[in-house]
Amino acid sequence: MSKATTRGNGVADGTEALTLRGIRRAFKQADAPPLTVLDGADLEVRAGEIVALVGPSGSGKSTLLQIAGLLERPDAGEVLLAGEPASGLGDGGRTLMRRKYLGFVYQYHHLLPEFSAEENIVVPQMVAGVRKGAARVRARTLLERMGLARRGHHRPGQLSGGEQQRVAIARALANGPRVLLADEPTGNLDPHTADGVFAELLRLVREEGLAALIATHNPDLAARMDRVVTLREGKVAAVAR
Template sequence: MNDVTLRLNGLTKTYLKGTPGEVQVLRGADLELRAGEAVALVAPSGAGKSTLLHIAGLLDTPDVGTLEIAGQDATGKGDRTRTAIRRRDVGFVYQFHHLLPEFSALENVALPQLANGVAERAAEARAMDLLSRVGVAERARHRPAELSGGEQQRVAFCRALANSPRILLADEPTGNLDPGTSDQVFDALMSLVKDTGLSALIATHNLDLAARMDRVIRLEGGMLRPAE
């Protein structure tokens, strides 16, 4: 059985093509991500980490190259198909939580499920289970403004996993937290990844956190290479 959940092959991406300010961000990037694997993506600022994650999550398209998600070729697909794949198979976490401020933690995690047609009771049960796994179940009825930064980010992790995606893409998920909170939140994220068996590609500047993942890759010169 093929356990590759994400395959990127020969991705290139250039911005401002044909202009004096042209920037080639990706120059033939290749990557395979396997089920249950947590991979750290490290690179200098401006090297293209966010671009790579956006392409991997079907929020952007490469100029050249192919992309497979959960065995399905997503290269060159239309917006409707890309959206369907993204909703089914991909979860996103960003540096800032982007929780909906008018809804409770429980509601923020239930809403993506409701949008996918899950019944309200089942969606809330799933949300509470996820919140329990990361230690914020007692805060389920609180709105984001009533939560600490670490609690907000844990809720964001739960929201990203609400629809049981195959792949989690995270862009500096602990970047706005203090070191102690960052460690706690990272541990909660890794626990979720291992408990659910999904794949995770996590961009981070924190080399200590990167070293705790299954492997580390570096984006440099538009190419992906194993970190030394």
């Protein structure tokens, strides 16, 4: 076996970045038994790997991403980021792990409307303790890599839908995460725009050497990733190519 290589963000290709073990999650229902969405789900995503998460609506994709992102606690099971377990942590510790390891991209960009594109990328860095000058340099670099060098001073309302989502992707990568979680990141865009934005997302994720878990309903987008897994009866199963 060849030795793992290291990308620019200091993460060795092939090392475990995200591990889910025996994840269980059920939701209470008023007049019915609890609805089990995840029933012993296991998944491992390695640094440098982009994994598509597919499954019908209601299969638990978003719930799995929320748990992987430490935004929701499972009823049972373990989440590890870069080998570090999260189950014993309180809310403060989980917040610190999210800042250290994770980046998020959602179907809707959720940009702050009163701030410019550049400022939307600067703010999360400053929250993480990065000085404003350095945060601006990182923001401008990411905007340039996303083809938005001339749009940095525009507010979200002055940007197209595709441009807004490109800014959201840059924001997700601003703090140099090890794992990117994306929930239908192009689902709110027209097919042509979605194709271009997704190509930029894949390119930037590969350049950064991240582990990425991307939920999508689009089989064509899923086929462009390194591996496809599906949620079936609450468990994660590989999809044959």
